[in-house]
Amino acid sequence: MSNYHIKNLEEYFQVYRKSVRNPEVFWEEIAEEHFVWRKKWNSVLNWNKEDARVTWFEGAQLNITENCIDRHLVVNADKTALIFEPNDPTEDYKTYTYKELSVAVNKMANVLKSKGIEKGDRVCIYLPMIPELTIALLACARIGAVHSVVFAGFSSSALASRINDSACKMVITSDGAYRGAKDIDLKSIVDEALISCDSVETCLVVERTKGNVNFVEGRDEWIAPLLDAASDDCPAEIMEAEDPLFILYTSGSTGKPKGMVHTCGGYMVYTAYTFKNVFQYQKGDVYWCTADIGWITGHSYIVYGPLANGATTLMFEGVPSYPSYDRFWDVVEKHKVNQFYTAPTAIRALAKQQVDYVEKHDLTSLKVLGTVGEPINEEAWHWYNDNIGKRKSPIVDTWWQTETGGMMLSPLAYITPTKPTFATLPIPGVQPALMDENGNEISGNSVEGRLCIKHPWPSMARTIWGNHERYKETYFSAYKDMYFTGDGALRDEVGYFRITGRVDDVIIVSGHNLGTAPIEDAINEHPAVAESAIVGFAHDVKGNALYGYVTLKDSGKSRKEENLRKEINQVITEHVGPIAKLDKIQFTNGLPKTRSGKIMRRILRKIANNEMDNLGDISTLLNPDCVEEIIEGRL
Numbered sequence: 001m002s003n004y005h006i007k008n009l010e011e012y013f014q015v016y017r018k019s020v021r022n023p024e025v026f027w028e029e030i031a032e033e034h035f036v037w038r039k040k041w042n043s044v045l046n047w048n049k050e051d052a053r054v055t056w057f058e059g060a061q062l063n064i065t066e067n068c069i070d071r072h073l074v075v076n077a078d079k080t081a082l083i084f085e086p087n088d089p090t091e092d093y094k095t096y097t098y099k100e101l102s103v104a105v106n107k108m109a110n111v112l113k114s115k116g117i118e119k120g121d122r123v124c125i126y127l128p129m130i131p132e133l134t135i136a137l138l139a140c141a142r143i144g145a146v147h148s149v150v151f152a153g154f155s156s157s158a159l160a161s162r163i164n165d166s167a168c169k170m171v172i173t174s175d176g177a178y179r180g181a182k183d184i185d186l187k188s189i190v191d192e193a194l195i196s197c198d199s200v201e202t203c204l205v206v207e208r209t210k211g212n213v214n215f216v217e218g219r220d221e222w223i224a225p226l227l228d229a230a231s232d233d234c235p236a237e238i239m240e241a242e243d244p245l246f247i248l249y250t251s252g253s254t255g256k257p258k259g260m261v262h263t264c265g266g267y268m269v270y271t272a273y274t275f276k277n278v279f280q281y282q283k284g285d286v287y288w289c290t291a292d293i294g295w296i297t298g299h300s301y302i303v304y305g306p307l308a309n310g311a312t313t314l315m316f317e318g319v320p321s322y323p324s325y326d327r328f329w330d331v332v333e334k335h336k337v338n339q340f341y342t343a344p345t346a347i348r349a350l351a352k353q354q355v356d357y358v359e360k361h362d363l364t365s366l367k368v369l370g371t372v373g374e375p376i377n378e379e380a381w382h383w384y385n386d387n388i389g390k391r392k393s394p395i396v397d398t399w400w401q402t403e404t405g406g407m408m409l410s411p412l413a414y415i416t417p418t419k420p421t422f423a424t425l426p427i428p429g430v431q432p433a434l435m436d437e438n439g440n441e442i443s444g445n446s447v448e449g450r451l452c453i454k455h456p457w458p459s460m461a462r463t464i465w466g467n468h469e470r471y472k473e474t475y476f477s478a479y480k481d482m483y484f485t486g487d488g489a490l491r492d493e494v495g496y497f498r499i500t501g502r503v504d505d506v507i508i509v510s511g512h513n514l515g516t517a518p519i520e521d522a523i524n525e526h527p528a529v530a531e532s533a534i535v536g537f538a539h540d541v542k543g544n545a546l547y548g549y550v551t552l553k554d555s556g557k558s559r560k561e562e563n564l565r566k567e568i569n570q571v572i573t574e575h576v577g578p579i580a581k582l583d584k585i586q587f588t589n590g591l592p593k594t595r596s597g598k599i600m601r602r603i604l605r606k607i608a609n610n611e612m613d614n615l616g617d618i619s620t621l622l623n624p625d626c627v628e629e630i631i632e633g634r635l
């Protein structure tokens, strides 16, 4: 029996049992069977519980690009590796065979080297969803540079803080980005960010929109002439399995974004394994994940997981509504997509449109549908199943996180019977546990608790860049010797898991993880604002939207509320990015606080969600009177 590819339910249970009985033997066999290593490991897993230090395949050497590209050149050089579907459907799409991808990656890798980038240096990538983005990730990996992709919807100050946190030496960006009907001037956002980024020596610019750009002499350069002149031969840097592959920032409930560090060996094994098994990818299939590579989903399941399997992966530059609401279905039909992986927020937005948008397209190529990023509600699940999958394509509801690197709970397509809104069962090697608030594991079925993972898995983030203490505190202090996910979950009568949502102050808006702290910090920058608190409230397309409670300084109280609302959203756009704009802003004279001065977001969240009969005991608050006022002023 191959360990790598599970083919039926009986085999899943058998493999799962083996993976739990002896995780090291299980992962070792997979790593050995399916990947190219320059040197074998000395030990499969080291786990220092005291210090929350984990290593997988320590002592092994490899380069992930040899697994994602070079090894496919032997027999699959002419197979399509990447399909690029542009924002504008009238622009020609592009494809790269594995051979062409290899040439493009090697050339870019040589350009990076020529600009002084060496193994271990950090390179920030701030690009739209164009082929150069995928190529830039792989070029960094080729030479052992650590990529830090920042989603190109983040503002200049969000970009600057991420660049500075990991002291990036280079930024790769483009003149502009197309997003639906809009052109976004990316380079000027980078220019503004770089004013406060001393570590950046070079900024390479891809030409996309041909807009006007400002170049800083000695720092900025067009990448195209450099690529033209570069050699297409670039030997892969030999990396230790535990060398960092990339940093990706994610929001926490407090403080600045956390730079999650993922390493080469374990991440490769796990993303490849989950891609193959969850999607049941078969040779010749065309796979499309609609995420942006600026998020973990794009890293693991547009770039690394698919390419490590020699798959054809499609990347899409645009948005689901442009030029009209049938764009996704148009792309599925055009490229005969077999596996389609998207987010509940996109499904909900499309389900609101007339079904004609779907029906005018031939979707018969689809075999598997996927969802990720937030809980999918029952209505959206059925719409997806009925209209897109025609009740024939299984839906894989994949639960995972930036920190987990790869999928953790998910059905395997055609193998695990699905159940609406359930992420169902753990991936082999994953040991979920539900915990109560006293730190005890809740056993049995038909129970609910906080979701933890009991044993390390190969693609877990190893640390937070520059702050291992915070890593330990955030993930390994709540429950002894367990990884705490921050999510609540229930386990039904047959043992299927359903994620019930975050149990901390992280709010998921349209599938994007937003911490309350950076947004409140931004609001508080407004000169008229004294204090603020934001919470999520249920929204039928975004899942959650943001509700802000703001108290004003005396100087702000005479201002027109409508103007203030606009200005507050403007500061948020500048400091965090447009994705964090508030849907509702309520001005109030006070915020409910505990006696120690902590804002009681729980109460505010209930008010925003119109759950006023269920506020709990407010008598212990420092200022219980303000609650009445807030309820009265609810928007």
Ligand code: PRX
Pocket (backbone or CB within 6 Å): 250, 296, 297, 371, 372, 373, 374, 375, 376, 397, 398, 399, 400, 401, 402, 403, 423, 485, 486, 487, 499, 501, 502, 508, 511, 512, 513
């Ligand atoms: O709350 C869970 C939710 O998204 C969080 C992780 O967000 P992020 O790190 O941005 O990664 C998103 C893409 C992997 C989780 O803690 N989440 C993710 N997938 C699901 C989900 N909630 C319910 N069901 C899912 N399938």
